[in-house]
Amino acid sequence: MKKITKSQGRSSRYRTLREEAFEANKQLPQLGLVLFTFGNVSAADRKEGVFAIKPSGVPYEELTPARMVVVDFEGKVVEGKLRPSSDTKTHAVLYKHWQEIGGISHTHSTYATAWSQALKDIPVYGTTHADHTTVDIPCTLPMSDAMISGDYEFQTGFQIMECLRERNLRYTDLEMILVGSHAPFTWGSTSSKAVYNSAVLESIARMAFLTEAINPGAVRIKESLLRKHFDRKHGPDAYYGQ
Amino acid sequence: MKKITKSQGRSSRYRTLREEAFEANKQLPQLGLVLFTFGNVSAADRKEGVFAIKPSGVPYEELTPARMVVVDFEGKVVEGKLRPSSDTKTHAVLYKHWQEIGGISHTHSTYATAWSQALKDIPVYGTTHADHTTVDIPCTLPMSDAMISGDYEFQTGFQIMECLRERNLRYTDLEMILVGSHAPFTWGSTSSKAVYNSAVLESIARMAFLTEAINPGAVRIKESLLRKHFDRKHGPDAYYGQ
Amino acid sequence: MKKITKSQGRSSRYRTLREEAFEANKQLPQLGLVLFTFGNVSAADRKEGVFAIKPSGVPYEELTPARMVVVDFEGKVVEGKLRPSSDTKTHAVLYKHWQEIGGISHTHSTYATAWSQALKDIPVYGTTHADHTTVDIPCTLPMSDAMISGDYEFQTGFQIMECLRERNLRYTDLEMILVGSHAPFTWGSTSSKAVYNSAVLESIARMAFLTEAINPGAVRIKESLLRKHFDRKHGPDAYYGQ
Amino acid sequence: MKKITKSQGRSSRYRTLREEAFEANKQLPQLGLVLFTFGNVSAADRKEGVFAIKPSGVPYEELTPARMVVVDFEGKVVEGKLRPSSDTKTHAVLYKHWQEIGGISHTHSTYATAWSQALKDIPVYGTTHADHTTVDIPCTLPMSDAMISGDYEFQTGFQIMECLRERNLRYTDLEMILVGSHAPFTWGSTSSKAVYNSAVLESIARMAFLTEAINPGAVRIKESLLRKHFDRKHGPDAYYGQ
16 A cells, blocks of 8 residues: 555656656657657756656657656656657756756757758758847767767767857757757757757758758848847847737 | 726727738648748738737637737737737838738748748749739848848838839739748738738749759740730739639 | 529539539649649530539639539530639640540649749659650640730640640640640549549659759660550550559 | 358458558558559568558558458469559569568658669668668669560569679668669568658658758768667667667
């Protein structure tokens, strides 16, 4: 009897978190961002020092809140019967080092992945991009052989952080990145915002591809317009939204 | 009691207009022209000197007629509890100066936005384009720094008007334009027609991209065929439709 | 009373034909081949010497069998309250001269229209194409000014026939063509087959665009393989289908 | 009475197999991989030495388990009233020579077919590809005239095997191939896995096309990363999935 009570207690402790992660993961196929079991979203509970993430290799239509796996910021499973996403340690590293994020999303969405494979940053060509960040979306260098043969998924987290450091960017300056030869990761204050960013990135990536195809000499949006669009949504005097 | 009556009176005064704007906005996601909260449509009541427009940052699935915001042609809110679209002043300027339009639509649809970002006009390559206008779809120059740092959304309206003036075009010669580094605006006699034009522009933009990809030396449709197609739909002896 | 009887008799005379045309037209939006009111399909009754066609400018969701317009092979309306498609005379010319066809379909589908605007034939690159015809899909030259200023839609029919004549092709050798600067027309033994051909052409056009984008030096499918695929579906010893 | 019993016996013998093949075929249109009657999937029963395959030229919406055709590994029909897919002998050859596969899928999916028509291998540009195989997806040379004029569909099977042999690859090294000027074939331990591979190949083909369009000088994923991704899913210490 005690054990059941304890188990129920443990279960309810993270119920809300698992439900949040479940809802966020369900959005990926609805937004056309994933095929089969590809991709994964996590939602963090900062007070508890844990996050809930998609189980590895499970189709989206078979997900339930109970199947989400709860993991701490070292990447250790805290609760859940299934094995967590193979990318779990990448999420753990980012949660551990980036204090203000509450959600992470990883997809192999078509256009963002193509830019990752092309090893090219996505230039900021217009206001759709500027509405979300003022900088090009960086594409990391391929990982070193030593990092790959080490703890690969942990290293992917460090690879992402190192790319931002090299470019003198903070994780609050932009909420999306391309991992070279791999695919995008996005983040945000909540898991829902991270998924939103995955969809925005896919849209930006597609438009940038078309912009260059239409005009191979396309130039970046001018600085003043870039700043104006970002600030009207995110600046101190923002007037977008309610 | 009086106040309630008055409020109801005011509310019913614009009820039809708000419903029209609501219906037109709902078409944008149905036609695949918007992601999340991007884009906005307005519907004008010329007699009342106002237009109803989408509230800022509200997802399309949460829209109701009551949530539409009624604004006058100076850009001042007349009725509505929510903040209007951040692009409201652009709509206001165009309604004020263009006497014959009853609706305006703004999207970040993929192909039209790519042409905007490429800073290129869309050449009239075929009859799909010629069925709607006889001229290339203009792309405005990027706005000057002075205009951007001024009242940006008002200036976007003037930027659009200036672009037509430079090319010696009237707003009745075409009902769509690309704002450079930004995205398209379309208009028409009603908000429904404006949305129709957004979808037509996206189709034209996509076909023109493909036309140039298939044949980098593609040439414009010949003048006589261009004129024939436009006139059979819009000329004095038009015989298209019922 | 007599008049009503007569009218009913006349109505039932073409009921089956109007229903066939209605069903075929309804397939166009289902197959993603049309936007709004664009496009039109007709179905012919050879014994009666007439065809039923979509009314002009009517959205597909508002079509009913009763709204189809019955027209003779000179392009004269025989039955129906609505104005027939503006492309009706093109259909009439082809029915009059091509004895064995029972249906015609006209769309502005994206990829086929892009090839039309590019004024380029679609080379036969693979078996998907070869399963349907052994020749490149021809793109007609733009029409002469004299033809355009004459009876334009009749002339479009002659333009199509002239293009086949120049290339020494019979209308039974292929069931699809690109009208230069305009869009595709397809035909077949029935209206349903004509619509099928519109969808096949769109698929072929898209794949051919991608083939050239992937390999600018792409070459046509070899003659023996081309012939094999066509013959296994359409030759004297065909073994495809039931 | 005896005959009915016998027939029922024969029928139930392959019932499960026919149902498996039916379910796998139904997935093709759901995954957007086929148009009309194009494509076909088969499921093998190794103990019985037979496979069930789609009947030729039948639309997917008209398929039932009973309409699947049961064929032996020589390509001879064992059970079924309908004619089997025209590609049946290609399936038979592969089942006969490749002992470990239980399903085969053939589509004319857009991007994979475009690479086939371009006669180009799909380079392994990223982890989406590396998650499934460590090698480029080969495109076979066009078949010789002698093979085409022989037993074409049998020869297609040998063409596929010969292509792997030339490149020193086993059919377990990769589960997908492009037949030059034609379209892709995929296989796997079950028919469901074969269909899964068809969808994965289409995704890989699309991303590779975009990768080269974005960066004409794109390079393959580095060997260590390629190996890491493949091994975490398929190596002796795989940790992907449950």
